[in-house]
Amino acid sequence: MDKTSERLLEEFAPQLESPSKKWWLIFGAMLVLFALGIYGLIYQIVHGHDVTGMRDHVVWGVYIVNFIFFMGLSYAGAIISGALHLLKTDWRKPIIRMGELITVISLLIGPCFIIFCVGRFDRLHYLLIYPRIQSPITWDVIAIMTDIVGCLLYLYLSFVEDFAKLRDYAGLKVPAWKKKTYTFLAMNYRGTPEQVKLLKKSKNIVAAMVIAIAIIVYSVLAWIFGVTLQPGWHSTIFGPYFVIAAVYSGTGLLIVLMWLYRKIFKLEEYITKKHFVNVGVMLLILGAFYGYFTFSDYLTKWYGSVRMDKILIDHLFKQYFWEFVVANYIGVIVPMVILAFKRFRTVNLISIGAVITLISLWFNRYLIVVPTLETPFLPIQDDRLAWIKYSPTWVEISIFAAGIAVFVMLMMVAAKFIPIISISEMTEVDETEQVESVEIKPVQS
Amino acid sequence: MRVIKLILLSISVILFSFSLQAQNDVPEKKAPDLTFVVKKLVDGSFELKSRLSLFENRIDFPVSGAKVDYTIGSDSLLIIDGNTTDKNGYAIAFLKPGVKIPRNKDGVITANAVFAGSELYESASTEAIFTETKIVIRCEMVDTIKTTKIEAYKINSDGTESPLSGEAVIVSIQRMFSRLPIGEVTLDEEGKGSLEFPINLPGDSIGNLNVVAYIAEHEIYGNVESATIAQWGVPKQQLLVTHRALWTQIAPMWMIVSLTILLIGVWAHYIYVVIQLIIIKKAKKATVN
Numbered sequence: 192m193d194k195t196s197e198r199l200l201e202e203f204a205p206q207l208e209s210p211s212k213k214w215w216l217i218f219g220a221m222l223v224l225f226a227l228g229i230y231g232l233i234y235q236i237v238h239g240h241d242v243t244g245m246r247d248h249v250v251w252g253v254y255i256v257n258f259i260f261f262m263g264l265s266y267a268g269a270i271i272s273g274a275l276h277l278l279k280t281d282w283r284k285p286i287i288r289m290g291e292l293i294t295v296i297s298l299l300i301g302p303c304f305i306i307f308c309v310g311r312f313d314r315l316h317y318l319l320i321y322p323r324i325q326s327p328i329t330w331d332v333i334a335i336m337t338d339i340v341g342c343l344l345y346l347y348l349s350f351v352e353d354f355a356k357l358r359d360y361a362g363l364k365v366p367a368w369k370k371k372t373y374t375f376l377a378m379n380y381r382g383t384p385e386q387v388k389l390l391k392k393s394k395n396i397v398a399a400m401v402i403a404i405a406i407i408v409y410s411v412l413a414w415i416f417g418v419t420l421q422p423g424w425h426s427t428i429f430g431p432y433f434v435i436a437a438v439y440s441g442t443g444l445l446i447v448l449m450w451l452y453r454k455i456f457k458l459e460e461y462i463t464k465k466h467f468v469n470v471g472v473m474l475l476i477l478g479a480f481y482g483y484f485t486f487s488d489y490l491t492k493w494y495g496s497v498r499m500d501k502i503l504i505d506h507l508f509k510q511y512f513w514e515f516v517v518a519n520y521i522g523v524i525v526p527m528v529i530l531a532f533k534r535f536r537t538v539n540l541i542s543i544g545a546v547i548t549l550i551s552l553w554f555n556r557y558l559i560v561v562p563t564l565e566t567p568f569l570p571i572q573d574d575r576l577a578w579i580k581y582s583p584t585w586v587e588i589s590i591f592a593a594g595i596a597v598f599v600m601l602m603m604v605a606a607k608f609i610p611i612i613s614i615s616e617m618t619e620v621d622e623t624e625q626v627e628s629v630e631i632k633p634v635q636s
Numbered sequence: 637m638r639v640i641k642l643i644l645l646s647i648s649v650i651l652f653s654f655s656l657q658a659q660n661d662v663p664e665k666k667a668p669d670l671t672f673v674v675k676k677l678v679d680g681s682f683e684l685k686s687r688l689s690l691f692e693n694r695i696d697f698p699v700s701g702a703k704v705d706y707t708i709g710s711d712s713l714l715i716i717d718g719n720t721t722d723k724n725g726y727a728i729a730f731l732k733p734g735v736k737i738p739r740n741k742d743g744v745i746t747a748n749a750v751f752a753g754s755e756l757y758e759s760a761s762t763e764a765i766f767t768e769t770k771i772v773i774r775c776e777m778v779d780t781i782k783t784t785k786i787e788a789y790k791i792n793s794d795g796t797e798s799p800l801s802g803e804a805v806i807v808s809i810q811r812m813f814s815r816l817p818i819g820e821v822t823l824d825e826e827g828k829g830s831l832e833f834p835i836n837l838p839g840d841s842i843g844n845l846n847v848v849a850y851i852a853e854h855e856i857y858g859n860v861e862s863a864t865i866a867q868w869g870v871p872k873q874q875l876l877v878t879h880r881a882l883w884t885q886i887a888p889m890w891m892i893v894s895l896t897i898l899l900i901g902v903w904a905h906y907i908y909v910v911i912q913l914i915i916i917k918k919a920k921k922a923t924v925n
Binding site: 323324325330333337340341344348351378379380383385386389390392393396397400404407 | 887891892898906909912915916917919
């Protein structure tokens with residue numbers, strides 16, 4: 192093992208060893224949230240979907256909003272980490288693993304919300320037994336399954352070298368089962384020139400694949416809305432709009448995770464202000480695109496003055512005024528202002544901007560799903576307000592909170608299993624780099 | 637101290653003057669525009685339709701909730717209960733067939749629409765002057781030719797009818813949203829005229845067509861119409877379920893091909909990478925052995 196790897200392993204090994212009390216405390220709190228979500232889910236299964244806010248009109252509520260949101264984070268993670276890997280940017284090294292983890296963990300959580308939304312669990316397998324290729328739902332099922340396999344493969348490929356390093360590092364004080372797991376997952380990788388070459392080639396292929404798949408799969412998800420003749424959904428720009436919005440939210444989450452891991456593991460030496468500014472610039476560009484797409488979408492709908500679109504836009508500007516402002520004004524302007532002016536580009540302010548991005552993008556999804564369903568073309572016979580107007584119940588909120596708790600828990604567990612900063616990436620010598628020996632030179636803030 | 641008193645006095649005077657001005661600010665009444673149309677309908681009744689609106693900045697704003705009264709005649713008045721304008725500014729009243737309508741010695745009818753005014757609007761009135769007419773429409777086969785025959789008469793002051801000669805009557809088919817004109821009949825000295833009916837016009841499920849003959853916005857005769865049903869159309873069944881291309885048993889070929897190419901492309905790469913992983917594993921074994 193090279194000296195640099197040893198130095199890094201020595202530094203990161205304590206992160207992988209026995210969890211601290213604080214770790215258990217946070218994990219316990221998340222577990223409580225998760226348990227509450229499980230209780231809510233059981234309650235929903237026992238009493239039926241009547242315990243949710245969903246009714247005849249609004250058949251998709253917070254569950255679908257969360258599904259889109261988490262899937263967006265996942266695809267964003269894939270696009271960001273894939274692109275950073277292929278572009279070989281030097282500053283990617285300490286943060287690329289976070290992107291990879293976002294990809295897989297969000298992808299495992301997102302589709303669960305679909306299952307919660309389905310009223311008849313017993314018929315769920317019909318999607319696989321009786322698929323109709325014409326149905327966008329079938330496209331989505333196929334696409335998500337393909338994506339899960341691709342992302343897991345990508346994550347594994349990026350972990351192999353680190354597993355091998357952890358297997359070989361004698362100073363790691365972890366239980367025997369953990370060592371055995373590293374040995375098994377390292378797959379007898381010894382870093383021979385042939386292995387290095389093959390692994391690098393495989394990583395490049397899968398990195399390119401996950402970018403393409405992420406764009407296609409999220410477009411498919413957008414087309415579920417886009418091909419539906421509903422006011423607010425039937426739009427040709429929904430595919431690219433969804434992809435841009437997803438990468439925008441994912442970049443926000445990446446910054447938040449950078450801030451958290453930097454604080455928790457004291458990684459200031461590795462994740463510097465430069466990283467925040469660089470990812471922040473990505474956020475700025477994506478924010479501008481997101482704002483442009485949003486404006487373009489609403490402008491054409493408003494100008495067209497199709498009756499139902501007009502009603503929907505009125506609805507958005509009256510009943511959903513604040514949500515609309517948060518999603519489409521604050522969510523664009525505040526992060527852009529923070530990143531546009533040099534004096535505001537501090538680590539904390541950029542992170543605050545990223546949090547705002549995340550919140551606003553969740554509301555953006557909510558405004559895509561709910562108000563449209565509250566504006567149907569044909570009224571039902573008994574159109575009492577409680578049947579038309581949607582608001583999530585404690586059951587939906589508890590399951591939503593459980594989803595976030597699972598995300599946090601999996602990120603915590605992942606950080607206990609594998610260094611959050613990829614050692615293999617840090618020690619990798621890119622083809623473009625002309626250096627004789629690998630020496631870690633943390634970027635100065 | 638004196639200066640302070642002076643300032644306070646000045647402020648009091650200004651405030652008092654504002655208060656007086658506010659009391660004098662009585663909103664000025666606006667002058668609305670009232671349009672009025674009388675139309676004799678198919679069943680012989682009269683529709684009296686007026687619209688009250690306000691033009692501001694070149695935009696027409698309908699005035700709703702305003703009461704409009706109608707009167708007919710000048711010597712003896714027929715008063716029709718007023719109607720309140722709807723959200724589009726329209727107030728509509730009907731005069732049933734058979735009601736004796738006051739008219740002058742030349743048979744001319746004068747109808748008035750009156751808006752008495754309100755707190756916000758000035759009063760407005762307008763009149764419609766016309767001679768009552770009657771159109772008779774018949775659809776008959778003349779030597780195997782489908783023909784629409786029109787007769788029109790004007791009603792004299794004593795209630796008698798005399799032929800309406802030299803005038804043009806438009807013949808049309810009533811469609812869902814508007815009328816489809818099929819020709820114009822110019823009346824002869826006896827007030828009669830005919831028109832060859834077009835073939836191949838789509839009708840309802842049994843081929844019925846609603847044929848309407850009318851005179852519109854005539855300076856003497858105003859608006860009058862008459863209608864009849866003719867089974868001369870081509871029967872058309874309404875397609876209740878619109879056929880959508882994707883709702884077929886089998887997906888379109890382009891979709892199957894695209895999806896297959898995509899999936900094979902992606903999964904082939906996956907399999908290739910898995911094979912690479914197996915080679916990586918074996919490569920080590922070879923080195924060790």
